[in-house]
Every structure is written in C-alpha cells, then in structure tokens.
Amino acid sequence: MLRDGWVPTMCYQCKAECAILARVEDGVLKEVRGNPRGRGKACVKGMAGVSLQYNADRLTQPLRRVGRRGEGRFEPCGWDEALDAIAGKLQELRDRGEAHKLTASFFPHSITDPKWRFLNAYGGFINTALPHCDSAKIVAFIKAMGGVPNHHIPPAFFTVPKGGIMIMAGRHAFGCLDDASVPRDILEAKARGAILVVLDPLFTADAAKADWWIPIRPSGDTALFTGMTHHIVMNGLHNKSFVENWVREGDFERLKDYLADKTPEAMSRICDVPAKDIIKLAEMCAAAPSVGVDSFKGIMLGQAMDFGHAWTNFLAVTGNIDNPGGQPLPDLTPLAPVEPVPPAPNLHERGWHRTGPDKDKFAKYSFIMEPTWYQAQAIKNGDLKVLVVAECNPALTEMGQEEWRSAATMTDSKGNYLLEMLVSYEIMLSETSRYADYVLPDKTYFERWELLYMPWWYNFGQGIGLRQPVVEAPEGCRHSNEVFIELGKRLCPEYFAFKDDVEFYDRQLTGLGLSVKKLQDLGGLWSPGTLGFRKYEKAGGFGTPSGKVHLYWEDLEEVGQALPRVDLAPEYRVDAEQYPYVLLSYRTIFHQGSGQWTHNNPQLRDPVGGFRDNPLLINTATARKEGIKDGDLVTLRSRSGQVRVRAKCTERIRPDCLGLHHGFGSSIGRVAAGGGGVSDNALIPDSGTTLDWQDLVGGESHVSTRVRLEH
Amino acid sequence: MNQLSLAIDLSRCIGCKTCVAACRNYHGLTDHASDMPGKMPYYLRVESRREGSFPNLKLESWVVPCQHCNNAPCVKACKSGSISKDEQTGIVRIDQGKCQGSGDCLKACPYGVIQFDAARNKAHKCDMCWDLVHGGQKPVCAQVCLTDAIRFGEKQLLRMELKAEGKEILKRMSAQSVLYYRDSV
Numbered sequence: 001m002l003r004d005g006w007v008p009t010m011c012y013q014c015k016a017e018c019a020i021l022a023r024v025e026d027g028v029l030k031e032v033r034g035n036p037r038g039r040g041k042a043c044v045k046g047m048a049g050v051s052l053q054y055n056a057d058r059l060t061q062p063l064r065r066v067g068r069r070g071e072g073r074f075e076p077c078g079w080d081e082a083l084d085a086i087a088g089k090l091q092e093l094r095d096r097g098e099a100h101k102l103t104a105s106f107f108p109h110s111i112t113d114p115k116w117r118f119l120n121a122y123g124g125f126i127n128t129a130l131p132h133c134d135s136a137k138i139v140a141f142i143k144a145m146g147g148v149p150n151h152h153i154p155p156a157f158f159t160v161p162k163g164g165i166m167i168m169a170g171r172h173a174f175g176c177l178d179d180a181s182v183p184r185d186i187l188e189a190k191a192r193g194a195i196l197v198v199l200d201p202l203f204t205a206d207a208a209k210a211d212w213w214i215p216i217r218p219s220g221d222t223a224l225f226t227g228m229t230h231h232i233v234m235n236g237l238h239n240k241s242f243v244e245n246w247v248r249e250g251d252f253e254r255l256k257d258y259l260a261d262k263t264p265e266a267m268s269r270i271c272d273v274p275a276k277d278i279i280k281l282a283e284m285c286a287a288a289p290s291v292g293v294d295s296f297k298g299i300m301l302g303q304a305m306d307f308g309h310a311w312t313n314f315l316a317v318t319g320n321i322d323n324p325g326g327q328p329l330p331d332l333t334p335l336a337p338v339e340p341v342p343p344a345p346n347l348h349e350r351g352w353h354r355t356g357p358d359k360d361k362f363a364k365y366s367f368i369m370e371p372t373w374y375q376a377q378a379i380k381n382g383d384l385k386v387l388v389v390a391e392c393n394p395a396l397t398e399m400g401q402e403e404w405r406s407a408a409t410m411t412d413s414k415g416n417y418l419l420e421m422l423v424s425y426e427i428m429l430s431e432t433s434r435y436a437d438y439v440l441p442d443k444t445y446f447e448r449w450e451l452l453y454m455p456w457w458y459n460f461g462q463g464i465g466l467r468q469p470v471v472e473a474p475e476g477c478r479h480s481n482e483v484f485i486e487l488g489k490r491l492c493p494e495y496f497a498f499k500d501d502v503e504f505y506d507r508q509l510t511g512l513g514l515s516v517k518k519l520q521d522l523g524g525l526w527s528p529g530t531l532g533f534r535k536y537e538k539a540g541g542f543g544t545p546s547g548k549v550h551l552y553w554e555d556l557e558e559v560g561q562a563l564p565r566v567d568l569a570p571e572y573r574v575d576a577e578q579y580p581y582v583l584l585s586y587r588t589i590f591h592q593g594s595g596q597w598t599h600n601n602p603q604l605r606d607p608v609g610g611f612r613d614n615p616l617l618i619n620t621a622t623a624r625k626e627g628i629k630d631g632d633l634v635t636l637r638s639r640s641g642q643v644r645v646r647a648k649c650t651e652r653i654r655p656d657c658l659g660l661h662h663g664f665g666s667s668i669g670r671v672a673a674g675g676g677g678v679s680d681n682a683l684i685p686d687s688g689t690t691l692d693w694q695d696l697v698g699g700e701s702h703v704s705t706r707v708r709l710e711h
Numbered sequence: 712m713n714q715l716s717l718a719i720d721l722s723r724c725i726g727c728k729t730c731v732a733a734c735r736n737y738h739g740l741t742d743h744a745s746d747m748p749g750k751m752p753y754y755l756r757v758e759s760r761r762e763g764s765f766p767n768l769k770l771e772s773w774v775v776p777c778q779h780c781n782n783a784p785c786v787k788a789c790k791s792g793s794i795s796k797d798e799q800t801g802i803v804r805i806d807q808g809k810c811q812g813s814g815d816c817l818k819a820c821p822y823g824v825i826q827f828d829a830a831r832n833k834a835h836k837c838d839m840c841w842d843l844v845h846g847g848q849k850p851v852c853a854q855v856c857l858t859d860a861i862r863f864g865e866k867q868l869l870r871m872e873l874k875a876e877g878k879e880i881l882k883r884m885s886a887q888s889v890l891y892y893r894d895s896v
Contacts, residue, residue: 030736030737030739031733031736031737032733032736033733033854033855034855041855041857042729042855043727043729043857044727044728044729044731044732044857046729047729047732047733047736047855048732050736050741050743051741051743051746053743054743054744055743055744056744056745174725174727176727176857180857183725183727183857183858184857184858184859187723187858187859203765203766203768203770205725205726205727205770207768208725208768208769208770208771208772209722209725213766213768215765215766589725589727589728590728602741602743602746602747602748602751603732603735603741603751605748606748606749606751607748607749608728608731608751608753608756608757609728609731609732609735609751609753610728610732610748612748612749619765620764620765621765651761651763651764651765651768652761652765652768653765654765655765670747671747671748674747674748675748
C-alpha cells in the first residue's frame with residue numbers, strides 16, 4: 001500500500017545504495033533526502049533520482065529486435081512472448097548441457113538478490129562490475145586476513161581518532177560511490193585533528209581538502225607503500241605487539257629480507273615521489289594512532305594484486321587492522337537461508353574465465369565472479385551463449401567496448417550470432433540495449449522491493465536495508481528480480497517455491513525474527529548499531545589457515561608474487577615512446593559508471609547542477625609544449641582506438657598524464673544524445689587481449705592506458 | 712529585525728551541487744520529464760577559485776544563493792512593488808501575484824541570482840525556503856549539504872558561533888546577509 005509523505009527506502013543512483021527518504025505527494029515522487037536513521041546523507045546523484053524517475057525516455061513495454069544487432073531497431077512485444085522466448089532458449093541451452101554458458105551481468109549488490117539464486121540454481125555464472133573495480137583488494141584481504149573483507153568500502157572515517165591519518169590512494173572518496181556520508185565523515189575527522197593525505201596524479205575534490213596532496217605517478221602506489229614499509233620496518237618503527245602476536249611466524253622475517261633493497265630512494269625512482277616524502281609519510285604513519293588507507297582506482301590496473309599486497313603488508317606492520325581509524329573487518333548479519341539452497345556451479349570444473357590463450361593459468365584466479373571483459377572473449381571462444389544484462393552497460397562503460405560490440409555481432413558460417421541471445425533490462429535504452437534481442441522495461445528503485453544486505457557496507461558490519469516501492473511503476477514495467485523469479489519458477493521450480501520477491505525476503509528475514517512488514521514498521525533499516533574493533537582477538541584469530549595475518553603468499557610463489565612486485569604495471573610501461581602520456585580515467589560525484597542513469601539525466605548534465613561534458617584535461621605546460629590551446633579539438637590515440645575531444649588546459653594534472661572523465665559517450669536518450677563527451681573506453685583495450693599484462697589473481701589492466709596526442 | 716542568514720564554509724564546501732539539485736526539487740523548478748540541461752532555473756549556483764600552479768594548488772568552492780541584501784537593489788528596481796525585504800526575518804521575497812515580469816530586478820541584482828520564468832512572465836528566486844523556516848526547519852540547502860558546509864540561523868548568532876570557533880569570516884564576500892567563512896589558517 002503506497003502512501004504519501006516521507007518514505008524510507010534505499011537509493012540506487014550508484015552502487016553505494018545509501019539510506020534515503022523519498023517524499024511522495026499525491027502518488028508523485030517530489031524529493032529525496034538522506035535518511036537520518038541511516039547515515040543521513042544523499043548526494044547530488046541521489047537528489048537527481050527524481051529526474052530519473054520521470055525521464056521521458058523510460059521504457060514501458062518489452063521490445064523485440066527487428067534489425068541487425070547494433071542497429072537498435074525494435075518493435076514492441078508482449079511480456080508473454082519475451083518470457084517464452086527467453087525461457088525457451090534457456091531450456092534449450094540447459095538441455096544441451098551448456099547451462100554454464102549463461103551469464104547474467106549485474107551488480108551483486110546484495111547476497112539476497114534472486115538473480116544470484118537463479119544463476120546458482122540454473123547453473124550459470126554471474127558476471128559483475130566488481131572485479132574491474134577492486135577485486136585485487138578483495139583477494140589481497142582474503143589472502144592476508146581471511147574471510148570476507150571490507151573491500152569496496154573505506155575505513156570507517158567516523159572512527160578516525162585525533163591525529164589519525166587517512167590516506168586516499170587514487171581514491172575519490174568525495175565522489176560518493178560509497179556512502180554519501182563519507183565526505184562529511186572525512187571532514188569531521190579532519191576537524192577533530194585527523195590528517196588527510198591524497199595520492200593522486202589528478203588534483204581532485206579530495207586533494208583540494210587534503211593536508212597533503214602527493215601527485216604520484218600512476219600505478220606507483222605499490223612502490224610508495226613498499227618504500228614506507230621499508231623505512232618503518234628497517235628503523236624498528238613497526239607495531240611490535242601486533243607483529244609479534246598476529247603476524248604468522250616467519251612472515252615478518254621474510255618481509256624484512258624482501259624489503260632489504262626496497263629503500264625509499266629506490267621506490268622513489270618508480271613512483272616519482274621524493275624519497276624524503278616517502279620517509280616523512282612513513283614516519284607520520286608510524287607515529288599516528290591510526291592509519292586508514294582507502295583505494296579504488298589505485299588498484300584498477302594490471303598487477304593490482306601487488307598493490308593490494310603491499311597495502312595489507314603496510315597495514316599489518318603498522319597494526320592498523322580492525323582498529324579505530326584503520327581497516328575495518330565486517331561482522332555478518334544472520335539472515336536465514338531459503339531452503340533448499342541451490343548449489344552454485346562448480347567453477348573449477350566449468351572453467352574460470354574461460355577465455356584466451358592463458359585460460360588454464362586463470363584457474364588461479366581466486367575471486368568469486370567473472371570479470372566483465374570475459375564476455376567478449378568468451379563469445380569468441382564459444383563459451384558464452386546467452387547473456388542477460390541488467391544495470392550495467394558493457395557496450396559503453398567497460399574497457400574494450402569495441403571488442404564487446406564486435407563480439408556481440410559475430411556470426412558463424414550460417415550467419416547465426418555466436419552469442420545466441422542477448423537480453424537487456426533497462427529503465428531506458430542504452431548503448432548495450434542496441435545489441436539486445438529483447439529489451440525488458442525495468443522498474444526504478446522507487447518502484448520495487450529489495451532486501452539489501454552487504455557485509456561490506458560502510459554502514460557497519462551488521463545491517464540490512466529495505467528498498468520498497470514508494471510510487472507506482474508504469475504499467476508494463478517489471479523489476480528484473482521479479483522476472484528472474486518467474487524464470488526460476490519455469491526452469492528450476494524446486495528452488496523457487498515461494499510466491500514472489502517479498503516472500504523470498506520474508507524467509508530470509510526470519511533469521512532476524514523479522515519480516516518485510518516488520519522491517520517496514522522499523523523504518524526500513526535494521527542494525528544493532530555496533531561496529532566492534534579487533535574482533536579477531538575475541539574470535540581467537542583471523543580467518544586465515546594459521547589464524548594470523550599472512551604477509552607471504554606461498555601459493556603464488558610459482559608466479560613470482562609471493563611478495564609484491566613493485567614495478568609500475570605493464571600498461572604504464574609499454575610503448576612509452578609511441579604513446580608518451582598516461583590516460584587517467586577519473587570520476588566525479590555527478591556520474592556513476594554505468595552510463596544512462598546519470599548521463600541521460602538532465603539535472604546531472606546541467607552545467608549549473610552537474611557535469612555536462614568530459615574535455616581532455618591536459619597540464620598547461622604540456623599543452624604549451626604540444627602547441628595545444630585551451631578548447632582545441634585534438635585526437636587522442638591509443639593502441640586500441642581513438643577519440644576526438646576538446647582540450648582543457650589545467651594545472652590540476654601531472655604533466656605526463658592526460659585525464660578523461662569516465663562514462664561519457666552515450667548517444668542514446670533525449671539528454672545524452674544532445675550532450676557532448678567521449679568514451680574513454682574506446683581507448684582502453686579489452687583486458688582479455690592483454691592477458692600478458694594481467695595480474696592472474698585479481699587485477700585488470702583496463703582503466704588507464706598509454707596515449708598520444710595528434711592535432 | 713533579526714536577519715536570517717546562511718553561513719557557508721569554504722573549508723567544507725566540496726562543490727558537489729547536492730544543494731542545487733535538492734533546491735530545484737523542493738521548489739519545483741524542474742519539469743523532470745521535459746527539461747534539458749542548461750534550461751533549468753536555479754536558486755543556487757556553485758562557484759570556485761583555483762590558485763597556484765602544479766603541484767602547488769589551492770581550490771575553494773562555495774555556493775551563491777540570493778544574498779538577501781541589506782538594501783536590496785532589486786527592491787528598489789521593482790516598479791510594481793512586488794519585491795520586499797521582510798521586516799521580521801530580512802528575507803527578500805518576490806510576490807508572484809504582483810510581479811509584472813518587467814525583468815528590472817534581474818538587471819539590478821549584482822549577484823545574478825534572480826531567475827525569469829518566461830512562460831509565466833514572472834521573476835523568481837531563493838526565498839530562504841520561507842515556508843520551511845517558518846515551520847521550524849532549515850532551508851533545503853542547509854538540510855541536504857553533503858558536508859554540513861551550510862549553517863542556518865540568525866545572522867548575529869551565526870557570527871557569534873563562528874567567532875567562538877575561531878573561524879575566519881570573509882568580510883568582502885559577507886557584505887550582505889549571507890556569511891562566508893573558512894577555517895583560520
């Protein structure tokens with residue numbers, strides 16, 4: 001029963017999914033606020049969610065492709081026809097023993113997501129935006145500390161004590177892709193005497209508020225942290241009690257041997273941060289009551305695992321694990337399993353990352369999901385036959401977009417598409433839906449039910465949030481979760497013996513003695529409100545086999561990664577003469593990565609209220625050297641593509657780098673089509689084609705690349 | 712008169728424009744289904760100043776709403792008498808019933824914050840969320856500010872608060888009824 005007034009729900013303008021209040025008047029959504037019973041903030045994207053809700057480009061009926069893939073020609077069809085076609089194809093795929101050749105691409109924002117259940121029950125794979133973000137960090141934390149890490153999520157800045165140090169390593173925390181309370185919490189911590197240090201080749205909004213901005217060379221983070229660790233360890237500045245009690249026996253000595261030649265001077269030559277600054281920061285960190293390191297883009301590169309490793313080693317020797325202001329470890333919320341629980345497909349048997357010449361090596365990839373670049377490679381290999389895309393946009397916002405587009409249109413000798421079916425759930429048409437056989441009209445986050453549980457939330461270890469309908473969806477829209485439940489009832493009914501999504505969530509909530517109704521009555525949020533520190537002490541150790549923190553990773557000895565490799569990632573080293581600049585793909589608070597929601601939103605493309613365009617940021621001195629004037633149209637070329645873009649001369653970027661805001665380039669939709677901007681991903685090769693650059697256990701060389709300027 | 716005021720912290724403003732979007736929503740300035748970028752009215756805008764050269768840079772951002780001027784030029788310029796400075800609160804308001812749409816106030820405003828609605832032939836602008844503040848709430852921008860960079864209250868009380876906290880009030884920017892301040896260096 002919908003009601004007017006302020007209704008608690010959860011935002012989904014980006015992956016942070018903040019707790020919000022939505023004001024409804026006569027059944028119409030009017031306003032959004034941060035929910036004070038959550039962490040109280042919603043960002044500009046969240047506010048502009050009202051414009052998404054009433055966007056004139058919203059789809060309200062299923063579409064069937066009538067032209068060739070990529071042409072974007074469709075005609076309306078009924079839900080029955082679309083569902084029969086999709087279920088029929090999935091039945092056929094399973095009958096021929098190829099259920100694992102179904103991939104659904106979506107953001108697994110909750111382990112309660114019925115889409116995930118469907119994939120496990122049917123035998124398909126999830127392919128997610130996650131591995132391209134921070135999988136290396138996740139894997140590093142699992143290896144070093146065991147268990148589910150607090151990965152995507154920064155240190156709990158609201159716990160940083162006076163004098164604590166907050167290091168943003170390539171992280172744009174003021175971009176609000178974590179909880180919208182993060183900027184406030186960082187500034188509050190600063191106000192009580194914490195210190196903000198930003199490592200970034202670009203002068204970001206975060207850098208503007210930093211006590212110290214260090215314009216590091218891209219991918220130099222591993223060397224910087226290793227140089228700091230050298231100084232701390234060799235000078236006996238490490239946290240002796242943590243190392244003695246909680247680092248696995250023998251690891252510290254191995255680390256010390258490894259560090260012998262990794263002096264600040266040697267590391268300075270790699271990361272281009274003066275040795276005296278590495279020493280200064282190391283001494284600050286050793287003396288501080290806490291150090292929290294937040295990164296995201298800092299690790300979005302090949303050899304990212306090494307950065308994750310260098311970072312966890314640094315945290316361990318400084319004793320900054322699960323302490324106030326350090327790296328939190330999450331608590332788990334005891335939701336009830338919905339019996340019977342479908343077994344996930346055996347990934348090792350079915351083949352991790354079934355792609356490319358190094359297919360076998362990728363058996364070592366230890367993350368739980370497929371990366372996005374897998375799609376194009378797997379289509380070519382015959383390993384991906386049905387792709388269902390929801391809430392992501394691989395034809396535009398992922399690296400190797402041209403590779404993806406080409407793979408999606410590849411045919412066999414009879415003219416049949418190698419990818420036999422592509423289904424796209426959309427709130428409005430996107431670049432990806434142009435390639436779809438069926439486009440299904442999704443509900444917005446103001447129209448649907450979802451139980452959100454993410455152990456990695458900033459909001460605390462324990463907590464759940466209820467997304468509930470606050471306004472009616474247009475007739476004809478169905479949420480992807482409802483449709484997956486419908487497909488589950490048809491194809492694997494034993495695992496979908498519940499009425500609908502609400503009943504599915506009800507069953508999970510019994511673990512907390514709650515139901516959807518009770519959770520609604522509670523205000524849509526549940527948490528005991530505890531964070532807890534040094535939980536490993538009570539638990540009798542960490543989740544690693546030894547119960548201690550592992551600095552040395554013997555399982556990676558044979559690939560030479562038992563300890564971090566400190567060199568720059570390969571994408572920053574190769575062909576430097578032909579491509580002299582490193583392209584930085586950066587973010588701001590106005591746009592999330594997937595494209596349409598924010599790029600086809602008038603408020604977020606408005607010059608006063610948002611960010612219209614993505615000119616090429618070029619250092620003023622570099623522009624002068626290249627003979628480029630502000631506003632000139634230039635060609636930016638990489639190994640894999642080129643774009644024409646206007647130059648913006650600025651002081652806010654390293655002279656050896658160029659910057660493009662990520663996610664632009666959409667030409668579909670009333671607002672997006674009229675806006676400028678180019679896609680950075682046109683320049684960035686599909687990681688599947690650069691496997692030799694690729695970290696085998698979690699990194700992806702796909703965010704930045706080397707480029708040259710032509711004009 | 713006890714002037715109501717906003718106090719804007721340049722040390723905290725990150726230029727995120729959350730206030731701009733929230734203000735538009737609350738005041739119904741946007742037709743979500745048909746408006747296009749660059750065509751929407753706004754009662755707030757963000758300005759910023761970057762100084763220095765790589766790598767020694769400094770950037771400050773702040774928002775510019777109606778300044779609710781002490782001797783508001785728009786009041787003087789309006790021949791229809793539809794703009795007034797409220798005696799009790801110092802809020803400068805445009806009476807939509809009386810506005811003749813001459814546009815004189817837009818020309819007179821030194822801060823460029825008055826909007827013109829051609830369809831209705833009316834001028835309109837920030838009224839410091841008159842209805843909200845009279846109901847005991849803060850203006851929308853102060854409610855939603857992502858970093859709590861906007862305070863609301865009586866100007867003299869805000870000034871007292873800021874002084875007590877050792878903040879630097881930027882005199883040139885705070886020449887009217889809105890205060891701008893930063894952390895003292």
